[in-house]
Amino acid sequence: MSTREIAADGLWRQNPAFVQLLGLCPLLAVTTTVVNALGLALATGFVLTGSSVTVSALRRFTPDHLRLPIFVLIIATLTTVALLLMQAFAYTLYARIALFVQIIVTNCVIFGRAEAFASKRPLGQALADGLSMSAGFALALVTLGIVREVLGRGTLFADLEALFGDAARGLAIDLPGSGLLLAALPPGAFIVAGLLLALKNALTRSNE
Amino acid sequence: MSDSRAEPGMLRSALALGAFAGLATLVLAVVHTVTSTRIEVNRQLALRQAVSEISGALPPVPLPRPLPPRFLVCDGKRPVVLLVTGVTRGYAGNIRFLAAVSPNGTVEGVRVIEHTETPGLGDAIEAGKSDWILGFAGRPVPKGATWALQSDGGDFDGLTGATITARAVVGGVAERLSHAATLPMTCEETSS
Secondary structure (H helix, E strand, O other), X not given: OOHXXXXXXXHHHOOOOOOOOOOHHHHHHXXXXXXXXXXXXXHHHHHHHHHHHHHHHOHHHOOHHHHHHHHHHHHHHHXXXXXXXXXXXXXXXXXXXXXHHHHHHHOHHHHXXXXXXXXXXXXXXXXXXXXXXXXXXXXXXXXXXXXXXXXXXXXXXXXXXXXXXXXXXXXXXXXXXXXXXXXXXXXXXXXXXXXHHHHHHHHHHHOO | OXXXXXXXXXXXXXXXXXXXXXXXXXXXXXXXXXXXXXXHHHHXXXXXXXXXXXXXXXXXXXXXXXXXXXXXXXXXXXXXXXXXXEEEEOOOOEEEEEEEEOOOOEEEEXXXXXXXXXXXXXHHHOOOOOOHHXXXXXXXXXXXXXXXXXXXXXXXXXXXXXXXXXXXXXXXXXXXXXXXXXXXXOOOOOOO
């Protein structure tokens, strides 16, 4: 597969959240604000790319009948590394999404790509796929985060300094009204995600 | 009965898994060692920030982490502020709070640090969601569990749609402070 095809798959055609419908738990739980969604997108991307690269690099040393426990071991190790790095370098953000960084290990996107792609492909392609799927998941997270923050809290980009430092403080926008509580709660997350899914399907269909 | 031509034997599999586990352990050990100092600094900073929100400026003594239920912050032999943590049962689970009391017996502030109350209703006990929790500041420590909501005959504001939550926090904080904050506040001489 060419890099362009891999990228198109990860971002759109096989978008992990909106097409493969994987990783929905963190997708719905963490996207109450854009900064939370971005933080989780970065952490998940780190683990997903790292895992795909590692699985691909070690594929000739991985006995076939042991590959599932070994994939889990690799993903769990990378999740703990991500957790430690966040606590060391982005503590405020960590305090907001700690639980969801810990359960990145259960995100089916990562295990799915390790099994379906990285374990059978050379390093370069595995890297490209890891990055593309991460970007696609990030796209889903941030889109959902923007909609839910604007609708549910009436702000946009609030608390961005937790991720980007004090320079980002000025980017927060406060919109009139304090938001629709439903959008900030799990049922609202399901509804918004469902609508975005329908939108994506409509866009895909109209291109065929 | 052992069949050495069967698919990889248990020993080989165990060795392979062991090798991967060893590699993973090595990676984790390295990352942990490299980050542990920074993480401890960050945790201490977060604790100090949370505490100084209610107590004002803190002397540069390290705070024990986790905070014990009753901790007196001392500057040498001078008591600066008493930190008290407690738990009360709210509407939807435990509510954990932190209170700061000055040496002259005035409550400097209370903050809720953990809870599972209803978003949009009970979560108004959070400082970031409403000013309700600021109503504790400036009051003298109660002599018994004598604090109550206005609707129960006391003088604390209630919370619309979250009476149980408000009542639990007011009662729980009063109960805890009436025990913990009425003990004498003396700083121990630190041995040099």
